[in-house]
Amino acid sequence: MTQLPLFRFALVLLLVACTAPRLARGQDAAAAPAIVDSKDDLAKVFELGARLERERRWADALTHYEDANRHHPNQPDIARKLTLARAHYDVCRRYSDSSFATTLVALTQQDAIDIYDEVLLKVNTHYVHQPNWQELFNRGRNSLEVALTEAPFIERNLAKLSPQEVGSLKQELQRLAGTAVVNDRRRAIDTVYSIAATLQQKFGLRAPAAILEFTCGATGSLDDYSSFLTSTQMEEVFSQIEGNFVGLGVELKTEPTGLNIVNVISIGPAFEAGIRPGDRITSVDGKTPKQVSSDALADMLRGAEGSQVRVEVLGRDGQTRSHLITRRRVEVPSVDEIKMIDEEYHIGYFKITSFQKTTPRDVDAALWKLHEKGMRSLVIDLRGNPGGLLKAAVDVADKFVMDGMIVATRGRSPREDFDHKGQVVGTWRVPLVILVDHDSASASEILAGAIQDHRRGSLVGEKSYGKGSVQGIFPLNSSGVGVRLTTAKWYTPAGQPITGNGVTPDVLVRTAAKPAANADIAVSANAVPPAPTEDDILRAGLQVSRANLSKK
Template sequence: MTVVLCHVLEVTGSPESELDKDGVRQAVYEGAEFERSRKWSDAIVHYRDALELWPDNEELKYGLRRARFHMQIDRRYADPSYGKSLLRLSDRQSLELLDEVLMKIHSHYVDSLSSTYFLAHGTESVYLALNNEAFLEKHHVYDVTNHQLKAARRMLFDEYWNKPISGPDEGRKLVLEVAERLESQLGISRVPIILEYVFGGCNALDDYSSYLTPGKLTDLYSNIEGEFVGLGIEMKSEAGKGIHLIDVLPDSPALAGGLEPECFITHVDGVDVLDKPTDEAASLITGKSGSRVQLRWIDPRGQDRTGTFVRREVKVKSVPIAKIIDEANGVGYLRLAGFQRTTAQEFDEALTQLSRQGMKSLIWDVRGNPGGLLTAAVEVLDRLIDNGVLVSTKGRTSDQNWTYSAHSAGTWNVPLVLLIDENSASASEIVAGAVRDHQRGTLVGRKSYGKWSVQSIFPVSQSCGLRLTTAKFYSPNGLNHTKIGVEPDVLVPRDASEHLRVTEKSLDTDPDILKAVELLQDTQLTRTP
């Protein structure tokens, strides 16, 4: 619709402001429809897209903010560990948790943050929770009228919105006061209100910082270690269709049981998941090692299938593919899916294998790689860059200021092409920045994501964690590409909505890889005596 409007503007010369008003009104209406249906992820994508057209519109900005808050609340209440551990705390324990979180943020977060700002976001989270079905259903708010809910929300807005706080003691007093008043007015116990201040307050931080429930903390450590218990699937819920399988890991229960990419799971142990959010559906699929789960799904050919799967430990490989893709010119290809503890070892093994098979040049693929351990990025870069700074970090405290440099021993000096795209983030961008600044190779693909910050994980009581941005990282030339990303040397246009799925079968037709092979073949020709 927006493209059509732009063409109309060019042809008729109609006032741009009127067309913008119509477009904004339609965008706000469509976003509200997603929200009414509790399709928070769809609402977030919609508002983001609309803000690219109207970046200064406040209604769209708050729609995006509101949808994010609601999605976080839904996810908390779909997380079994939230109910089993945190909602069972006493008032005193939950207030101590709030104090602990604020203390760690004041001590370690990369930017200075006031208690007033943190608690204002907590108040906003409570305000939205009182209009969130998952929250209200969990706390049995059945006998409360809409008028009472509106009055409670109005009280929050009128009396506590951005209320100045002089320090932690006054902040604790405010939170307890709000919790007591809502308990009196609505019958909601104080603990879930205090917890909204803990979780909601963290929305005052950047997009990469958050409070982690015991379950989410376990998941994060599993990703770092490269192993977890489950079926071995990458999934995303799609309303009305079920759980869309984006990818199925090799050597996994899912693959062994017949699941494949582009399947749609419709039932889990007999429970209909056609319209369940991703996190809620995932909680049904996950479980202890050795336990069973029955699935019903529609395969890519439209066939309705069922099967029983046994959950077990699944290892995620950092290097899922390493092979020679052009034997005549010795072009090797190595896909790096993430940066975890085993990455350097896997990288070494893959390069050695490719060298034995005749590698003369290398395509290193970090497209879709969301990052991981900074140290893993440094270790693999050290294999391909022989000297100089690889990356540096700068934080609010001196212990976050580091410079990482290369060592000449063990360097592979083969010609290099690095593949990047809009989902290459964090540690992948450390790699891209170093390759660019050292002129070590050619970057091919699309502009990277633009996440140039370092997160640290802090343990918190009740088996929880706090992920905080503690520093920003800089390329060897001292550049930080936050919200900018790294531009490729050679742009290969591609539809951003198309999900990247790299398999050994797709290597021969992948446009990025074909361009990389072409560049390396030219390099080989120029190097031939």
């Protein structure tokens, strides 16, 4: 198992659209005041959600319902809408992934059931909670039912059937699965095998397609962070761990009209071609969103190192330009904007964008660079940081915590129980201010929680996201696919659980909110970094740093 414990729901992936549609938010996002479940608020939530569903904009619907669920956690109707939107999004995303299509074509019924068997075995062995086999089976059936309403699934697997025949297939699925009693792993495997064989015989639906929906539905229903991973998604995960990938060096957000450029790596080929945040890719190798889905368009940006791709880009100036770009390996910096942000008080600053293998080394380099410039206090910006590797977060926290607990993990298996402690050697004693917002998640919350609990510095900003679980990446034995499973939960040095709670700053800063009903899509904070004079959280962090220095 390779441990990738601490990415929240949204894995922010460079080069292609995210595995999930959610991206880091900017300073115009809502703060964390108490939300009253008024009828007007809920009516707006369901009104916008219904429109996104009618337009089959599942990525935006998923983001919308996830936001709504966070603000209205006691509304079961929103939770149900969120589950449904996620199921639709997952089906469409899988079928826009060329690697999934390749896998599906190559599988026999036995190959597919072997994958289902292996996935259930890993769930039984490693998942943080004891699995409910009936529930896993039911969620798999639901995934197949959802797939039967989505054009990409029907076009690939049931192109010869009329809508009435597809409806009959769905009725047969409900008849076969509705009375099934599944109380253990073996029964689940036998039942799914039988259902898939019957649907293939009666309707021509290839058994592997049905079995993979049961597989994906089972893993995706465990929690918000567990999922089936296609071979392309597996490659993306490991690229993220290593901090490099082959591609153009862009972060994208899929839209019906194209691919919005959220961020561009300054040392990547896209930047060198003149592509900037705010631009939009409207065509890839001659294909437009009118011909293929935006997810499929993003998939076309992938390719081997040294290969070329032609993109049409609509610039912020309204001009469309054509670029022939050569794909190459791009190093993704995890520590950015290293600078002395206040020369008078000698306050250093850097932003940690994610926690990958290189992050501890990158932080070391940033610390020494600022130390040589006379740093007397340090501001570390974790806003918008979605998380990353557990080890990287622990190693960074260890640079500032003298000794004692940094984080504790607890799982169903004793093998997942571990206390990560700080070491005295190499500890930096510089006064700290940590900036957080409601998109600071997981590994970010480990660092923030350790600094706060050890009274090593001040937290400034918004209440953090609240993802306190650990995921493991498990490659499967065939087809290059895998699963991501929640294996444990983690706790701060003070023993506090983070899931659903987040870390509350010492200095809470409220930022202006945009009405949710007027904004369909969130924009990444990385697109246009705010200037200090426009940034309430950074301004407050600097005030805390100056006040601390003035006391000495």
